[in-house]
Amino acid sequence: MNYSKYYPIDVLNGEGTRCTLFVSGCIHNCKGCYNQSTWSPDAGELFTDQVADQIIQDLNDQRIKKQGLTLSGGDPLHPANVEQILKLIQRVKRECEGKDIWMWTGYVLSELNKKQKQIIELVDVLIDGKFVKDLADPSLAWRGSSNQVVHYLRKASVNE
Amino acid sequence: MKPVVIKRDGSQVPFNALRIAEAVLKASGAARCKGVDAFAIAAEVETSLVGQEQVDIHYIQDAVEACLMKSNHIELARIYIEYRHDRDIARERKSHLNSEIDGLIEQSNASLLNENANKDGKVIPTQRDLLAGIVAKHYAKSHILPRDVVRAHEAGEIHYHDLDYAPFFPMFNCMLIDIKGMFTDGFKMGNAEIEQPKSISTATAVTAQIIAQVASHIYGGTTINGIDTILAPYVTKSFDKHLKTAQQWHIEDAHAYATQQTEIECYNAFQSLEYEVNTLHTANGQTPFVTFGFGLGSDWQSRLIQQSILKNRIAGLGKNRKTAIFPKLVFAIKDGLNHKVDDQNYDIKQLALECASKRMYPDILNYDKVVEVTGSFKTPMGCRSFLDVYYQKSGLDKGELIHDGRNNLGVVSLNLPRIALEADGNIGRFDELLNTRLLLAKKALDTRIERLSEVKASVAPILYMEGACGVRLKADDCIADIFKHGRASISLGYIGLHETVNALYGNEKHIFDCATKQQKALQIITRLKQATQEWSEQSGYAFSLYSTPSENLCDRFCRLDAKRFGVLEGVTDKGYYTNSFHLDVEKAVNPYDKLDFEMAYPPIASGGFICYGEYPNMQHNLKALEDVWDYSYTRVPYYGTNTPIDECYECSFTGEFDCTSKGFVCPSCGNSDPDKVAVTRRVCGYLGSPDARPFNEGKQEEVKRRVKHL
Ligand code: SF4
Ligand SMILES: [Zn+2]
Numbered sequence: 055m056n057y058s059k060y061y062p063i064d065v066l067n068g069e070g071t072r073c074t075l076f077v078s079g080c081i082h083n084c085k086g087c088y089n090q091s092t093w094s095p096d097a098g099e100l101f102t103d104q105v106a107d108q109i110i111q112d113l114n115d116q117r118i119k120k121q122g123l124t125l126s127g128g129d130p131l132h133p134a135n136v137e138q139i140l141k142l143i144q145r146v147k148r149e150c151e152g153k154d155i156w157m158w159t160g161y162v163l164s165e166l167n168k169k170q171k172q173i174i175e176l177v178d179v180l181i182d183g184k185f186v187k188d189l190a191d192p193s194l195a196w197r198g199s200s201n202q203v204v205h206y207l208r209k210a211s212v213n214e
Numbered sequence: 215m216k217p218v219v220i221k222r223d224g225s226q227v228p229f230n231a232l233r234i235a236e237a238v239l240k241a242s243g244a245a246r247c248k249g250v251d252a253f254a255i256a257a258e259v260e261t262s263l264v265g266q267e268q269v270d271i272h273y274i275q276d277a278v279e280a281c282l283m284k285s286n287h288i289e290l291a292r293i294y295i296e297y298r299h300d301r302d303i304a305r306e307r308k309s310h311l312n313s314e315i316d317g318l319i320e321q322s323n324a325s326l327l328n329e330n331a332n333k334d335g336k337v338i339p340t341q342r343d344l345l346a347g348i349v350a351k352h353y354a355k356s357h358i359l360p361r362d363v364v365r366a367h368e369a370g371e372i373h374y375h376d377l378d379y380a381p382f383f384p385m386f387n388c389m390l391i392d393i394k395g396m397f398t399d400g401f402k403m404g405n406a407e408i409e410q411p412k413s414i415s416t417a418t419a420v421t422a423q424i425i426a427q428v429a430s431h432i433y434g435g436t437t438i439n440g441i442d443t444i445l446a447p448y449v450t451k452s453f454d455k456h457l458k459t460a461q462q463w464h465i466e467d468a469h470a471y472a473t474q475q476t477e478i479e480c481y482n483a484f485q486s487l488e489y490e491v492n493t494l495h496t497a498n499g500q501t502p503f504v505t506f507g508f509g510l511g512s513d514w515q516s517r518l519i520q521q522s523i524l525k526n527r528i529a530g531l532g533k534n535r536k537t538a539i540f541p542k543l544v545f546a547i548k549d550g551l552n553h554k555v556d557d558q559n560y561d562i563k564q565l566a567l568e569c570a571s572k573r574m575y576p577d578i579l580n581y582d583k584v585v586e587v588t589g590s591f592k593t594p595m596g597c598r599s600f601l602d603v604y605y606q607k608s609g610l611d612k613g614e615l616i617h618d619g620r621n622n623l624g625v626v627s628l629n630l631p632r633i634a635l636e637a638d639g640n641i642g643r644f645d646e647l648l649n650t651r652l653l654l655a656k657k658a659l660d661t662r663i664e665r666l667s668e669v670k671a672s673v674a675p676i677l678y679m680e681g682a683c684g685v686r687l688k689a690d691d692c693i694a695d696i697f698k699h700g701r702a703s704i705s706l707g708y709i710g711l712h713e714t715v716n717a718l719y720g721n722e723k724h725i726f727d728c729a730t731k732q733q734k735a736l737q738i739i740t741r742l743k744q745a746t747q748e749w750s751e752q753s754g755y756a757f758s759l760y761s762t763p764s765e766n767l768c769d770r771f772c773r774l775d776a777k778r779f780g781v782l783e784g785v786t787d788k789g790y791y792t793n794s795f796h797l798d799v800e801k802a803v804n805p806y807d808k809l810d811f812e813m814a815y816p817p818i819a820s821g822g823f824i825c826y827g828e829y830p831n832m833q834h835n836l837k838a839l840e841d842v843w844d845y846s847y848t849r850v851p852y853y854g855t856n857t858p859i860d861e862c863y864e865c866s867f868t869g870e871f872d873c874t875s876k877g878f879v880c881p882s883c884g885n886s887d888p889d890k891v892a893v894t895r896r897v898c899g900y901l902g903s904p905d906a907r908p909f910n911e912g913k914q915e916e917v918k919r920r921v922k923h924l
Contacts, residue, residue: 065838195834
């Protein structure tokens, strides 16, 4: 898996203060996509163990407290990404107590395959659906266009 | 034939030897030297001019000097030259005065008209104020202030703030109004005797009038320290009134009725107060700089006031729901009261977060840190001036700790980068020069104290006789005593610490990443602090170190220094100097690291400080904003959130307008018509609407370069 950008402190993608990873690889071809440069699975850099270690460390930082990890892209559920994403999420759940996971995907929740669903089991908040330019509204919270849905999958998530 | 003399202004007069003799006599009087034959010298000069048809006045003066030197009156020659120099300066000022007045009449002097973001130079009352300011400044420079202070001010070595008001007028800078004392003891305003208000709506109405009066008698900010607790008793009065009505009319649930009516009344009362403050036009030709501090009250009445203030601000002003610029709101956060989830007023902190995300204010005061840094809790006077601890003596014991009714006497700021430039990178030389300049600043500050030393209470009845300053003096009483023994503060300001260390150590490493620069910066500020402490000990006045906000100064000092030392990378190349100790606005760091960087300074510059963070739109993520507020709680006393809240009424875009050198432009439709946009930016501790009145060039440049910290 490649990733195009990693933000150790982010407040724009999900609730609270977060670590955010934009992975590479997306097949949705949404018109008006802000992240076209992330479409190719080869974009950006290789997601190595070191990057994963860094994320775990940042999530556990005691000085700048994080609410959790955000996975966006590109699409974290792109077939080429699912394996690594699953591994990463499992690590977070294991090594970072109380951190939640937010995910943005261009797929729709009801249409996910088995592998993808296995990931969603561990995700707290999922924002799904393609970006539709005609339905775009900058005043929406967490959503680019009104067709997308914010699924609070695990109500028991921290602070909720 | 006698030659024609061409005077400085170009006019021509016939030569008159008597004039020369007079000037020489005057000078010899001053030099106390006898035996000078002034007429002989005049005759000699006259002879030297024979054969010339026209002669320039400078030439004549040079000839007089030469004659004096030749006849061995060296001391006299020196005095004459000095006398001539003074006359030249006076003349130059006079013509400067004229050109400033011309600029006002023709509306051509942009820097004068835009000098204060809070003044609209196009309207007549403001123009009258500006004219008074021009004359007051001229008079103070020519007749009140010591010559070296004026020279240093004009050269941009120091800045004698607010010269358009003081020392010509015996005015002071900013204050905490003693509203509580005024309300409880009653007071007179104009011809009216005002007694204690009987409801919250009357209380806020009277408060607005007091603000208008006070702000007309001082030139800096007017603060109400803890308006929630001060006005809480009047919420009770309203409640009692509504309860009585309910009982009179046999309303079933009288208590619920009274509660609801009181809530409505309180909300409306604070709405009117906000309108009032934003539409006020004081005798100073401006909307008053007003600050409301609140947040510490825990009773239901105080809570209701806190909620009313915040909800009104969130709702916005007028039909466009514009962000109110005044009053500045400062919300106190205190552990055990409203800091943590389980604290009883935590809900109000949430409201404050929402308000900050939508309207930028409130800034926050972290209770414990304010106490640690300044000795006790208080709201800043104006936007950032903090008083120290003071006990009002009563009998033998230590007395009562008071804040309300106290004030700041004014500021003189040092141009720190200038000293570094003059020292040419030599640290030892810098330290020496700094010491000399400190003496000069002290001398300038002393003139402020001096000016107020023999003034009678009747110059400002509202302040000194009716209780705003917490005293009730008689008309003929002298006001000097209420500023002594640390009751008032008087401040040394400074600017451009960032550029100073760049000038000393070069521009390779940013101070954020350079221990040497950080160490030196702290040492400089510590030296300033030490100076103010020495002055306080010597004089009994509370000299304090104040981090100057510098709306104009950031532009002026830099411009003057660029002219003299050239455009130097990292120092004069940006067109502005960085605000006090702040991290340079271009440095991209997260707000946490910025706080860590800046937290060392408020404890030293305890007479005035504020820290900011630049945020993206946080309206959907109050939790993240709260994370930073909470982080700041144990680090800095006073923190402000800058977030993009601009609005376009043309295309209904909200967010951040593009800041260009020409002005502010809607990024979505290109609109920049001041009537159809609302742009809100932090200017100098206060908010401003730069779409209506543009910033000065340096400030515009600084705003343009601000980077987000997230
Ligand atoms: S799913 Fe997201 S990244 Fe992919 S094309 Fe659509 S908007 Fe762009
Ligand atoms: Zn627009």
